[in-house]
Amino acid sequence: MYLQELLKPDGRKLTLYSRCPIAAGIQAPSPGNEPIQANPHLRWHPLRGEWVAYASHRQGRTFMPPPEYNPLAPTTNPEFPTELPQGQYDIAVFENRFPSMAVQAHDPPHLIVDTLPANGACEVVVFTQDPSKSLSNLELDHLDLLLQVWGDRTRALGDQAQIQYVLPFENKGVEVGVTLHHPHGQIYAYPFVPPVPARMLEQQQAYYQQHQRGLLQDLIQQEIADDQRILYRDEWAIAFVPICARYPYEVWVAPIQPVPTLGELTQEQRRSLAKALKTVTLKFDGLWNRPFPYLMAWYQAPTDGQLHPESHLHAEFYPPYRTADRLKYLAGTELAAGMFANDALPEEKAKDLQAVVVNLAESAYA
Amino acid sequence: MYLQELLKPDGRKLTLYSRCPIAAGIQAPSPGNEPIQANPHLRWHPLRGEWVAYASHRQGRTFMPPPEYNPLAPTTNPEFPTELPQGQYDIAVFENRFPSMAVQAHDPPHLIVDTLPANGACEVVVFTQDPSKSLSNLELDHLDLLLQVWGDRTRALGDQAQIQYVLPFENKGVEVGVTLHHPHGQIYAYPFVPPVPARMLEQQQAYYQQHQRGLLQDLIQQEIADDQRILYRDEWAIAFVPICARYPYEVWVAPIQPVPTLGELTQEQRRSLAKALKTVTLKFDGLWNRPFPYLMAWYQAPTDGQLHPESHLHAEFYPPYRTADRLKYLAGTELAAGMFANDALPEEKAKDLQAVVVNLAESAYA
CATH class of the missing domain: 3.30.428.10 (HIT-like)
Structure with a gap:
């Protein structure tokens, strides 16, 4: 497994993973250049005895973009940068632009229930550069790499003191609410072990x-x-x-x-x-x-x-x-x-x- | 609150509730005359520590019938009986024809996890005879009656030794999978307190x-x-x-x-x-x-x-x-x-x- 860690103009991390060595000099793009200001918080649900995450910026997130723009494909038109650069790599992982949790979250509101900063992490895992693929038609050693990537992210996220649990998942299909059809999953890293x-x-x-x-x-x-x-x-x-x-x-x-x-x-x-x-x-x-x-x-x-x-x-x-x-x-x-x-x-x-x-x-x- | 208890030709119970006295002699119809053979069972989910109900007959249940047939409206054409009779009543409760749980369930299969007969009950609560209404446009004393009906069903179901928990609920709208648009809810009575x-x-x-x-x-x-x-x-x-x-x-x-x-x-x-x-x-x-x-x-x-x-x-x-x-x-x-x-x-x-x-x-x- 080869990997390269990059930083996007808005401060988010991007990691490229590949079965082959990755060329140097790749620049990480971002659909927006403004620094990400996510400050989600957790509220305690006293009746269920569980935390609920609030991130009120998320309503504006990308929803069924026109076919010519795919934020999870490598950037082809520099006027409309996507989340990923051109280059030879198999899998890419970056921080979600509209996260439900964020390591830098701070100063949660004082409310009638307990609150905490939502000090977790939300990452997007792009499974392949090819928008027409899915897990079923990736090569076996590409899937093997994906298992290594999930393992690497679990280690990288879990090493942070505030992270208690790392959950890689994939929502696939409009029936489960997926807004971007490029093959991808997500990783949620929680500051507690979820219910x-x-x-x-x-x-x-x-x-x-x-x-x-x-x-x-x-x-x-x-x-x-x-x-x-x-x-x-x-x-x-x-x-x-x-x-x-x-x-x-x-x-x-x-x-x-x-x-x-x-x-x-x-x-x-x-x-x-x-x-x-x-x-x-x-x-x-x-x-x-x-x-x-x-x-x-x-x-x-x-x-x-x-x-x-x-x-x-x-x-x-x-x-x-x-x-x-x-x-x-x-x-x-x-x-x-x-x-x-x-x-x-x-x-x-x-x-x-x-x-x-x-x-x-x-x-x-x- | 007035009520009248009836028996359908297939052996299921029907209870009519009203704000006014209910005339005698009402016959309970049923869309089918064959006795209900439901025999659902519970399997223990060892990883989640919870019961799951299996009722394999349910796949064939009513789904988006043509507009001329509404199984929850009073029967108008005796050739196509519905679940409800003509008559002066406000709310009707009957046993679900395709229940996930049934008091008479017996002899669960022997499997590699624990099993039990699904000795609960599933009832349908028809809120009004008028298919165009919803909770928002029922009269306040009709809603008051509905609260009494839910209370009466909780008592009637809860009095059975095997019932530990009674949950009245309403799924409303195609967005939550509702197949019949006549205003109605359900009551699930469980042989355990659910998670x-x-x-x-x-x-x-x-x-x-x-x-x-x-x-x-x-x-x-x-x-x-x-x-x-x-x-x-x-x-x-x-x-x-x-x-x-x-x-x-x-x-x-x-x-x-x-x-x-x-x-x-x-x-x-x-x-x-x-x-x-x-x-x-x-x-x-x-x-x-x-x-x-x-x-x-x-x-x-x-x-x-x-x-x-x-x-x-x-x-x-x-x-x-x-x-x-x-x-x-x-x-x-x-x-x-x-x-x-x-x-x-x-x-x-x-x-x-x-x-x-x-x-x-x-x-x-x-």
């Missing part, structure tokens, strides 16, 4: 204390023995519709042996995870022969300086469709009660995805 | 033990003193954009003094809550001069036979729009991490709604 990963860690810690083994590690072994919902499996990685899927086409991707964070993956594990990722996204796109929207999130151990032997890195995909023409809306029971009601059995949806034939041979490692 | 109300109860219990006062009771007093986000207030009820709103136009409606459940409201509190409800929904519809979609949920004490002095009944409205033409999608940070990022300050959105002038005079109590 969902906190709950998962609690469950994993309790299980680990009782069994001296990982909860997900054992669940994966049970999924392998049950052999009904598996979409991909090799020596190091697995992809499956989990037995407790909340979304009809929910899929989890994980190393078979527990690894706490993205940065700790071995080369073998990364290569297998790249194959699992490509298999899953190809099956998704092949299911109805069209791009398949989803939210993908990577859960890993907190960056709190503690050891987390209970934590088992994995990705969860939440696709919004329940059939080819019907969305699963989150409504009363999901959003208000927190109990998901799934119209479909995971075994049935796994069969649908198992039936989509995928050939990784043509996209083997370069 | 979100469980978390709220924990927070309220901890506060109550420390202060011998209610958490929401004190927050309401702070909102009154702060006087920035209030939309309606009288002696008994209040409506406000909460200081910790997760959705831009989130609104809470509550009695000012703590009341654990809907059935325990006094007549004065109900009348004030009806005014608050009508004010909020009129302001919503008036904001952009069009029907305003939302999810509305009523949080109350569990029906577990315990006293819950810490619990403070209230409704939360989650509108999906962040501006007139932009939806707030729940994406990576909301769905995967559980931290909401709100583009707007609650103070600003409260101002928007405060500016919508509402006149309750013409819709005074009949």
Whole structure:
């Protein structure tokens, strides 16, 4: 992995990542030159016992720009700079122009509930320079690089004392509200462990204390023995519709042996995870022969300086469709009660995805 | 409040509620005569530590029927029976034909995670016989009756030993996935306290033990003193954009003094809550001069036979729009991490709604 760190005219950081050495002298552009003044804050939600982030500048963010301007493509017309420079690199990461959290946030308002500066970070990860690609048609060693990039960002962000948790994710498709169609994801780095990963860690810690083994590690072994919902499996990685899927086409991707964070993956594990990722996204796109929207999130151990032997890195995909023409809306029971009601059995949806034939041979490692 | 309990040909219960006595001899219709065979089950999600409901029959449920057939209107053509009979009544409640939970559910499958029969209940509440109405244009004493109906259903469902929690809610608008436009809500009755109300109860219990006062009771007093986000207030009820709103136009409606459940409201509190409800929904519809979609949920004490002095009944409205033409999608940070990022300050959105002038005079109590 090669990388080059640059600074944009507005003060934001840009890091270029590549499978090959990157030429010197690249200048980082920005759609705007004014310094970023983001000052988001957190308010305590006393009834739910959780933090909510407020960043009132975000309403004006880019929304469905005309086709000739793609802020995530390399700049071609210097009159209309994008977020990325020309040059030979595979993946780029930069600070979000309209962040929900910012390391420099300060002086939160005094309110009737507790407040804090939202001292986190929001980064954009551009997966490739090619706007027509998606995870399903990137080369395996490009996906391998992406796993390294997520690991590098987790380390770089997690090394900051105020960052407790790093979540790489991808929102894909207009159905999940994506405003820019260039293949990209985001990384949110939080100054606390957010409620969902906190709950998962609690469950994993309790299980680990009782069994001296990982909860997900054992669940994966049970999924392998049950052999009904598996979409991909090799020596190091697995992809499956989990037995407790909340979304009809929910899929989890994980190393078979527990690894706490993205940065700790071995080369073998990364290569297998790249194959699992490509298999899953190809099956998704092949299911109805069209791009398949989803939210993908990577859960890993907190960056709190503690050891987390209970934590088992994995990705969860939440696709919004329940059939080819019907969305699963989150409504009363999901959003208000927190109990998901799934119209479909995971075994049935796994069969649908198992039936989509995928050939990784043509996209083997370069 | 007058009520009449009927049985549909397929074995489902129908209860008619009215402000006036209901004539005898009404027959309950049903769109189908075959007995309902729902047998949903729950699976334990070990990583999240929560139950997920599976009801695989639900994919075939009614979806955008042609305009001439409205299953929630009274039956006019006996060849195409709907869910409701002709007759003089205001509100009707019946068991969902395609429930996510059912009291008669039995023999859950043996799987690699724990399972249970989904011994809950799912009811549909038809707010009025008039398909063109909504909560905003029902008479105040019709809304008062609706609060009594929710209270009666909470009691009737909660009296069953297996029911631990009753959640009345309304999904309104195509934006939140509503397939039937006739004004209606739902009631889900759970065999456990679901994760979100469980978390709220924990927070309220901890506060109550420390202060011998209610958490929401004190927050309401702070909102009154702060006087920035209030939309309606009288002696008994209040409506406000909460200081910790997760959705831009989130609104809470509550009695000012703590009341654990809907059935325990006094007549004065109900009348004030009806005014608050009508004010909020009129302001919503008036904001952009069009029907305003939302999810509305009523949080109350569990029906577990315990006293819950810490619990403070209230409704939360989650509108999906962040501006007139932009939806707030729940994406990576909301769905995967559980931290909401709100583009707007609650103070600003409260101002928007405060500016919508509402006149309750013409819709005074009949």
